[in-house]
Amino acid sequence: xxxxxxxxxxxxxxxxxxxxxxxxxxxxxxxxxxxxxxxxxxxxxxxxxxxxxxxxxxxxxxxxxxxxxxxxxxxxxxxxxxxxxxxxxxxxxxxxxxxxxxxxxxxxxxxxxxxxxxxxxxxxxxxxxxxxxxxxxxxxxxxxxxxxxxxxxxxxxxxxxxxxxxxxxxxxxxxxxxxxxxxxxxxxxxxxxxxxxxxxxxxxxxxxxxxxxxxxxxxxxxxxxxxxxxxxxxxxxxxxxxxxxxxxxxxxxxxxxxxxxxxxxxxxxxxxxxxxxxxxxxxxxxxxxxxxxxxxxxxxxxxxxxxxxxxxxxxxxxxxxxxxxxxxxxxxxxxxxxxxxxxxxxxxxxxxxxxxxxxxxxxxxxxxxxxxxxxxxxxxxxxxx
Numbered sequence: 001x002x003x004x005x006x007x008x009x010x011x012x013x014x015x016x017x018x019x020x021x022x023x024x025x026x027x028x029x030x031x032x033x034x035x036x037x038x039x040x041x042x043x044x045x046x047x048x049x050x051x052x053x054x055x056x057x058x059x060x061x062x063x064x065x066x067x068x069x070x071x072x073x074x075x076x077x078x079x080x081x082x083x084x085x086x087x088x089x090x091x092x093x094x095x096x097x098x099x100x101x102x103x104x105x106x107x108x109x110x111x112x113x114x115x116x117x118x119x120x121x122x123x124x125x126x127x128x129x130x131x132x133x134x135x136x137x138x139x140x141x142x143x144x145x146x147x148x149x150x151x152x153x154x155x156x157x158x159x160x161x162x163x164x165x166x167x168x169x170x171x172x173x174x175x176x177x178x179x180x181x182x183x184x185x186x187x188x189x190x191x192x193x194x195x196x197x198x199x200x201x202x203x204x205x206x207x208x209x210x211x212x213x214x215x216x217x218x219x220x221x222x223x224x225x226x227x228x229x230x231x232x233x234x235x236x237x238x239x240x241x242x243x244x245x246x247x248x249x250x251x252x253x254x255x256x257x258x259x260x261x262x263x264x265x266x267x268x269x270x271x272x273x274x275x276x277x278x279x280x281x282x283x284x285x286x287x288x289x290x291x292x293x294x295x296x297x298x299x300x301x302x303x304x305x306x307x308x309x310x311x312x313x314x315x316x317x318x319x320x321x322x323x324x325x326x327x328x329x330x331x332x333x334x335x336x337x338x339x340x341x342x343x344x345x346x347x348x349x350x351x352x353x354x355x356x357x358x359x360x361x362x363x364x365x366x367x368x369x370x371x372x373x374x375x376x377x378x379x380x381x382x383x384x385x
Contacts, residue, residue, distance in 0.1 A: 009042050020044050061152045066170050073163050073174045078213045084358040085117045087175050090126025090185030097219035104185050106252040110132030126185045181261040182212045186222040205332040208361045211264040216252040223250045243336025249267035267349035268342045272362050274313045278330040283353040285324035301337045303329045
């Protein structure tokens, strides 16, 4: 076999590159998309680079385990990709007689009646309440293996949609990818961690906008006190933009929480960045007068240009080319304003969009500086002797 042509991110040993190419050629029947095959090639090359780098056995185990459990999670969620899902967080220690427990169950019953599914950490307390309200068929469990907590609750135990993770970071990736909304009930460190993680990813523009609701028991003040703290010590001190307070909703009503989530997708579908511009997929495009009004009201959110209608950038069905789009040169520092723009777009839809047209959320992959790309692709010298 003649040596394969040199590509970016290859090994410095032609014989090994040829063997990788032969392996991929044999497996090419699994995917006809050249871009997918190229990514698989880079995964193989990365694995061999780990050996070249003298990576320790414990580090190799970490990478191996993380890759395997992510692959398993992707496979479990794939058949349910068209159905929107809400991630529910809250304390594993909440007792069934506590009002928070009943509130979580009530919320999940209502959201499932609207065609959604529920994802929890699979434990007891709020998680057990949410999955009890959702029922086994509409539940996913993403459990974390802990030395003292937690075993899967009775609703999801033994179900094929229960996934057990070794690592919090892989578990978080799955929550970010699969959840189209987030509902937080009173809880401890883990609940606050998940809430701030979601807010951080949205605020920094690393993931798509989703509705986030903080739900108290009826008349409760757990999250209302938290909101007062965030307002006083973060927004008023300039540590966050005041508009960032629009990224979430605090309520003591399960019905209000459900309405907040469903209303977010009344017209808005999803988003992605194409050539540095934000593209919003919608079900109903604004007419000329509405578009002019949007530019007048939300022009401050733009780095340049105007909000304009656009065609799909790809004929790939995964890009849902049938949906109308808006394109804008969005200033990513004004993420709170983007939520207000989405709310305005949702008001244009006379009837709600169908619930079964979801897609996995995008984790935005911003380009790296050229120097860092070169560092990642640096093949160096392999000491094989």
